[in-house]
Amino acid sequence: MRRCRALPAAVGALCRALPPRARLAPDVLRRARFDRPQATLDFWRLLYALLKQIHGGEWTESDAIDTQIRFVKSALWYHGYGRPELYQLPSDGSAGSRELLLAFSWLLHRVNLLEWLLARNRVKTGDETSVCTCEDDLSHSQKDTTEMAPGLEDRVDVRYLQWLNGKLRFQWRSLHAQHQEQCKLLHKIHLFTSGSHTDQALGHFSVTETDLIRHPENYNQLLQHLELETMQLEAFLEWKQLEAVYWQWMETVLDNMAEEGSLRTVRDAPVETSRLQEGATCCPWAESMTVQIDRLSGEMTALHSQLQELVARRRSAWCQKVKTREEELQKEDFSTKLGKIEESVELKLLDLTNHGAPNKNKMHGSCRLVFRSKRSASKTGFGGSASKEPVPAVSATEVIRELRMREASLQRELKQLQDECKQRLDGIAERLDGVICISP
Amino acid sequence: MTQSVVVQVGQCGNQVGCRFWDLALREHAAVNKKGIYDEALSSFFRNVDTSSKLGMLLFFRSAGDGPDIYKGKICSLKARALLIDMEEGVVNEILQGPLRDVFDSKQLITDVSGSGNNWAVGYKVYGCQYRENIVEKLRKTAEHCDCLQCFFIIHSMGGGTGSGLGTFVLNLLEDEFPEVYRFVTSVYPSGEDDVITSPYNSVLAMKELNEHADCVLPIENESLFDIVNKIHQMINSGKLGSTVKPNSLVTSSAGTAKTVQEKPFDAMNNIIANLLLNLTSSARFEGSLNMDLNEISMNLVPFPRLHYLVSSLTPLYTLADVNIPSRRLDQMFSDAFSRDHQLIRADPKHSLYLACALLVRGNVQVSDLRRNIERLKPSLHFISWNQEGWKTSLCSVPPVGHSHSLLALANNTCVKPTFMELKDRFMKLYKKKAHLHHYLQVDGMEQGCFSEAISSLSDLIEEYNELDASKGGLRTDPSRLKIAV
Amino acid sequence: MLPAGCGGRLAAALQAALRGGAERRRELERSAERGRDVLWGERRGDERPKAEVGPGGGRESTPSSRELEELELLNAALEKALRVRESVSGAPAAARGAPGAKPAGGAADGGDTGELELPAATRDGPAAACPTCEVRAGSRQPTAAKKPPPYRLRAPYRTDPDVRRTQRKAPAGRVSRAPGAAGKSSSKAVAPKQGGRRGPAVPAAAKPQRTAGFPRSAPSEQHGLPAGDGSSVAVCGQQLSAGKRCCAPLRLPGGAEEHTAGARSASPRAAALQEQGCQLELPLPYRKAHTRNSRAWEKCRLCHTSADAAAARTRFTERIQSSFCSPTPTLSPAEIEKELKALQDVPSRLSLYVEAESADHPTLQREYESLLTLEGLQSTVSQCLHKLQLLRAAVESQRKLHPGCTGDQRDCCAACAAGAWVCGSAGTLAVPLLCYSRLQELRDLFALKLQVSMLHQQIALQKVSL
């Protein structure tokens, strides 16, 4: 009885907790539960909108439904959703709302969908900057798909490429200057408004907030966004209270399906996979992954053999030395010393592997920039009393250190590529006698 | 701002120096109306009046002419100079004259016995004897400078002290102050010089000049004499007499009570003094195109040994009508290249130019300069690799009593005849071994010194010969570097 | 000299990069313009571009009119509630509203005193900034004299005053608004309780201590000690119902500047933020919204999934995953990418270590240490190689499962665009802070980010040319 009333509340909260654009009428879920085709299109659109956001794409209403569906399927595959039934759904969106409901629910949990969307769409009133370089990865992996301008091919002079390259170089410099100015302006604003913010954790205003003070009449919309977001957050809280009801309900969906026999288990579905396999040869994603893996393993192997040689040489040398000085060493209580060394090395290596391993705690996404002079930083106990500090914070020095390492490794990669390129050019140039090549 | 130190050696050197300091003071007095000890003034003078904290020195009287212009306040200015003579006469004369206050006893080195017109005595005997003393005094002078740039040595080539001790000092300067430029003003004896051994002295000194000077400004007594004579003729002929300015370039020694006629050397020495003033004017005063002293050797000396610069000063005769600018201005440029205006007897126009500098003072603009260079260029021969070998400077401060002036410095093969003549005169004596013993009896003097000196001179002449030889030949440019495309 | 076709590709890639860069520059230019505007108040008259709706506006959907309507209703209800509460708590507000007597120098140990600092600063601020204000401020607020010098941060930068600007006409809009500004500023008396630091607060509760901040913006006809009286509440209500235009008066403290100087014209431009920056206060509606918003965030952040929910969720997930086609790959493409990215930096990091250990060592102990380290590195590399092998296998199995590849190359690419997914502080429901302590730090940070970004691009371009 309680559940009966709770379920609509839970579903309602869930729907309201979704971003406004992707908001779903609670009714759609109910219909999907019974696999009603009317709900299908709504669901595709919902998933498309959500996944598109997750993948940083621009959401365009105008996208044709089959494009949307293809995208959703692809993205679900990317996140590891493996129900073949989903992938067999018709591309006109005419059926399969229950499958989609399942996928949606799975996604909800699997990628922390709600939390993720809330964080991503947060109304930004502060001066934010991202602390990771993921966006660059993204933009450049997308750039590969840029189409070639027609008719360009036949008249490309190396000098033209050099020209473009030079232009790009200049552009980066201008960007740099702009960034530096931005820093200066931000810092000034932060400094001048120090102590003004009612939120003690922040201390000073952001540009938006300062601008807001000067021109409040322009910020109605911002206010509305804030209010809407608050409502969304409240819905999320409500959802969290009622979440259990939803999952139990979803289980009943599965139960129903099992009864209908449409929920096969792993064992009886080898037929469908074959259908999925066709055309699998041309997957560019797999291609690029393989290339990356190849390169990495090439480097690793080289490193490995280098290490092998080095270790072998060192070991024999060391053994010899120890042998010659055996007695003397025994007197010195050498073995305890060695024990200590072993311990310290272990620690060092642990540190190293920690660095190398995917750092779960590493910051991602954007952060609000906050200026804290050294003095006030110590006062608020920043860093030191992390347990007391409720808001997660990262210091610029940390980020800088992280970036420096990233920079170094990229630099290395670039150099490798350039060498490779040069070798290739040299190879070509050798055949053309007496020509001086200026590599771009 | 940099400073220069004048080292005047021997009778001639000191007489020229005396005129130089006189004119230098006048020039600064004319420019520096407020009487402030300024940077320009500091290049040749130091201000020892420490009691005057403001650095103010009212040593000039605004319209003051005559000997009293230095009265009273002058005592605070000291010339950056070292006076060396192995006789006392000239130096004493200076010390009793109006200039006595710009020198103090610490700047003097004198002896009583003279060098007997013997280079070896000057160089070897007095050199050894006074070395410490000279170094000591040079150091003192140098310490008073915060950026010592140049030494000017003034001496004659013919006598004993000037040529011998003068070139010894030159050597000494190179050892002690290798960074400081050494400009030598050398007065060459005329053919009918009354000193018999002057060819020996000159050639022996030439070797030192070849090796140790950065720049040598050779001056021949005869040329100076001719110039002065011509001026007199003009004045006496009445053509210009009535309009010659009383206070102009050559006659400006009027300040001292003696007239030109009474002491012809003063007029000649004034020319040399003016040469030095004009040479340094662009370094001292402002202008739209400055020329520092170190630029002179940089621009005019393409090969280390060929550092003899033939100079000419204009206007010399046309002093009277300085107020007619344009035509006279161009005339000034033309004159600078005429034979009559050279300070040695030479004709640069018909010889080969390695490089040429025009140092202009007064109200002259770059367009005047360009116009005249374009005008004169066709009549001059420049060496193939330096067809545009012109260096120019524009100093906005004209010499006293003029609206403008020009000093032309030419690195030109026309100096060669002077050297050849010198060589001939030397050989005449040397073949007969005449007077050799006077030299050889001096400690450290050997016959080898003579042969080395004469071969050094011959080499120099030969270098000029080679350049002259290229003059007639067809000009072929060396082929340029090729770039593969 | 370039492989055929490569030139064209490279040119296209370069052009695309240039376009991207230009876009980035325009964006930055806009934000710099805004920053400069804020700092110098440089924007003038009609040149002023339409304000952007917060940086997040781009991604956030525009709310529908229905939603906005809803919001208005909600706000109206809220105001009502506020009014009621205010009339109840009016008395304590007045009592507390005598902050002048309190020493403001006290440490900011609690929310109350911390907030009290602000008005103190503001009262003294204008006095220091411009002498004309001093007289007024003093006459209006005798209590100010009793206060110890307030905490005030002095900017180390001097911004040059722009004398020219004095001749300039003030934007008409501001002048005309000015009187209204003074009149309405009393509305601040109903400021809600600030900051998320207090415990589980009731939403929109009006805490009276906030009134401490009002005197400075009170018009001269009011007496120095403000009180949260009913009249100002009424004003506030009007404002809110008037479509939130009420924020206008809160622009600058004192309002005196606008009165005396005929808006900006008389004040040197740089004075704007530098002199008054630390006395500024956000408009009331924004403060309210902000507080509510950040409190909601805070609650979401601290909210945990209940045990039975977690259990149900897991059950569901397990059941559905059991229906996935077999063999279920161990890693999803997303995970593969993540793992691979983590491994990317490893070789360079390791080779740094190797290089450091390559040198000869003087002592036996040191040598042993080096040997051990190298051995450790060796095993790390082996592990990495093994991991790569696993990844390779995972890629292969994923390749077989990839949907939508109908043979058309473009089709496939479009779908694979999904391949990269935007990072985010997934799951962490809080605004993370990035703290910097010096300008140079900020500059380094941005410069490095840019540098990394550029390297990414160069690498991408280099790959095209290969």
Added chain:
Amino acid sequence: MSIVAVQLGQCGNQVGHEVFNTICGDVRGTHGLCSKKENEAYHDACTERFFSEAESGVPVARAVLVDMEPKVISQTLSIAARSGHWKYDDQSHFCQKQGSGNNWANGYSVHGPRNKEVIMNLVQKEVEKCDRLSGFFTIMSMAGGTGSGLGAFVTQCLRDAFPTSFILNHVIWPYGTGEVIVQNYNSVLTLSHLYQSSDALLVHENDVIHKICAQLMHIKQISFRDVNQVIAHQLGSVFQPAHTAEAGLHYSRNPLGDLMEALVPHPEFKMLGLRNIPQMPENSLAYSTFSWPGLLKHLRQMLIANAKMEEGIDWQVRPPCPGSSISSSHSTNKLLHFNTSIANLVILRGKDMHSVDLGSFRDPSLYTSWLNPQDAFNAWKTPRAFNKYEKSASLVSNSQFLLKPLDNVVGKAWNMFASKAYIHQYTKFGIEEEDFLDSFTTLEQVISSYTNL
């Protein structure tokens, strides 16, 4: 966005002073002929670019003055201060006692390293005064010793210390004859070194400006001041604020970057020339009217016929027919006079500039084959009149225009080098024959690149 000027040597300091004077005069003048709003925006943009403001209210030039000899700097400082409209920072200059003596090696190898720290500190201070640094504008001659030698050294230091800033070297090309005898050596060394570290070299030839003074400005007795004023006018016409195509309504905040992106992205082609039209004595201006088509017709012909001023243009020169192949066109005699461009930038100032048709500059036959006009041509515009000219147009061009002077200089220097003249003056300060050879190689490469456009 600001530009920091670095004035080096006598020439650099004298020209720099005139540039600031011209800019200040233009901004203060009442000749704007545009709306008040436009004028204010122009004023603000210009001020931000070139001046910082002191407490006294007098704008302070964003400049660092460097010379090895004190006379010129003290003179420059005092003249500027006397104007009352602007001044130099009292602290922002450096001089020594003794000049470089026309010796490039002395400036580059002795004075440079010795004074690097002080000079770079001054620059750093000036940079810190800027909210956004657009880059550096160094002004120097290439003939002397300080401007050229120290200038090359300082440029290198700037490049090292500010790798992401733009550096534009303004180089005064000496008179063909008569300034400094070793000017060709100094020029070769300067240009080759600048080619490594600078982003672009904007060149003014003294001979050309001298002619402009004589023939267009009708000055009888031309002084260096006159020459410098013409140079300053031309520079001002480029660097005063203008709207770029992209920035739209706002004045460009990145003048150096915009200029460089438009003209010198290719690292092998860095030589920029500057022409403007009209240019005439101030008192004739009142009696003259100009039409945009007329001005641009002249300007275009000045470009293709490589005329440096609007007088004596060879109107016979025509761009090559698009049909003719490149290789054969080089051999034909007529085309020897045709000046091929890599890129051009036209700046229009004055009323009605929006209606101007710039199509004639977008003709592909003006440009090298590997760039299309969209890439190669840019225009900046502003309705604000410049320096009393109701309408004026300037052209910054990266083209073959300097080929001949450059070839001359290299040729003469090579002649001198072949006879080993003056080399000892350079070896004295550590510049060896090999350094000369390297420099010659660099410049021959440049000549060859420009020749084979």
